[in-house]
Amino acid sequence: MKIKILFQPRGKWVTARSGDNLLQTALKNRIPIRHRCGGNGSCTTCKVMILSKDALISDPSTSEIRLVGEEALCSGYRLACQTRIYGNTEVSIPEEKWKAVVKEKIQQQGGNHEKKENEKD
Numbered sequence: 412m413k414i415k416i417l418f419q420p421r422g423k424w425v426t427a428r429s430g431d432n433l434l435q436t437a438l439k440n441r442i443p444i445r446h447r448c449g450g451n452g453s454c455t456t457c458k459v460m461i462l463s464k465d466a467l468i469s470d471p472s473t474s475e476i477r478l479v480g481e482e483a484l485c486s487g488y489r490l491a492c493q494t495r496i497y498g499n500t501e502v503s504i505p506e507e508k509w510k511a512v513v514k515e516k517i518q519q520q521g522g523n524h525e526k527k528e529n530e531k532d
């Protein structure tokens with residue numbers, strides 16, 4: 412079954428299959444979410460907020476509860492790499508995470524630019 416996920420703050424809708432992993436869906440649709448541990452559920456850099464109050468999503472695992480904390484989970488925070496989506500959902504990527512991703516991209520491009528400049532010598 413196809414579902415739709417709205418990623419904020421960009422306001423980008425993507426289509427996924429019921430049961431798809433949230434992090435993988437985002438990355439597949441070129442929505443950058445940091446994932447330092449590679450999606451192993453150990454770094455928390457992929458933390459996002461589920462905005463839909465009645466979202467059909469997987470329950471947090473014991474390790475996710477320990478990492479994120481019950482209070483944050485109750486506020487809607489989840490680890491994207493540990494979350495499966497089963498229905499239409501709105502998700503917000505915290506602004507500071509957007510800034511970190513943009514900063515990393517700029518640094519990568521700057522690094523590549525410097526490398527290309529050095530290759531000319």
Ligand code: FES
Nearest residue numbers: 450452454455492
């Ligand atoms: S990518 Fe590290 S916890 Fe999700």
